[in-house]
Amino acid sequence: MERVEKFLKDAEVYYLATVDGDRPRVRPFGTAHIFEGKLYIQTGKVKDVSKQIHANPNVEVCAFKNGEWLRVAGELVEDDRLEAKQSMLDAYPSLQGMYSADDGNTEVFYFKDATATFSSFAKAPEVVKF
Numbered sequence: 092m093e094r095v096e097k098f099l100k101d102a103e104v105y106y107l108a109t110v111d112g113d114r115p116r117v118r119p120f121g122t123a124h125i126f127e128g129k130l131y132i133q134t135g136k137v138k139d140v141s142k143q144i145h146a147n148p149n150v151e152v153c154a155f156k157n158g159e160w161l162r163v164a165g166e167l168v169e170d171d172r173l174e175a176k177q178s179m180l181d182a183y184p185s186l187q188g189m190y191s192a193d194d195g196n197t198e199v200f201y202f203k204d205a206t207a208t209f210s211s212f213a214k215a216p217e218v219v220k221f
């Protein structure tokens with residue numbers, strides 16, 4: 092899981108795909124943070140992406156870096172605890188101008204039953220489950 096977090100951070104941007112009815116939706120994301128042994132991402136409840144995750148928590152992310160790409164597929168579980176949100180905001184001080192742990196908008200989700208696949212054209216895919 093640490094390798095997945097590092098790849099996402101080093102890539103600086105990954106693309107988060109959600110399901111919206113019968114359509115895929117995708118957008119750039121950047122937050123990736125391990126808290127209490129789980130990999131979290133952050134968003135805001137006002138966003139469509141949040142509404143889509145609540146309606147269907149099955150998501151996939153993809154990032155590319157140095158000839159290698161990573162896909163992480165899994166279920167997102169909301170963690171409404173202030174300490175989980177604060178840990179994320181502490182890891183991303185740049186978010187603190189827009190979000191605070193108790194603003195009623197900030198939300199964090201962790202991956203459950205995740206399958207991470209590291210791929211490249213040079214070698215066989217490597218799969219990590221967490």
Ligand SMILES: Cc1cc2nc3c(=O)[nH]c(=O)nc-3n(C[C@H](O)[C@H](O)[C@H](O)COP(=O)(O)O)c2cc1C
Binds near residue numbers: 116121
């Ligand atoms: C590099 C980059 C990183 C971003 N990271 C996040 C993030 O971690 N969480 C988030 O909610 N929005 C993030 N955004 C903004 C979302 O992409 C944007 O709000 C998007 O419109 C949300 O999707 P939606 O319109 O389907 O709700 C990021 C944008 C960029 C360009």
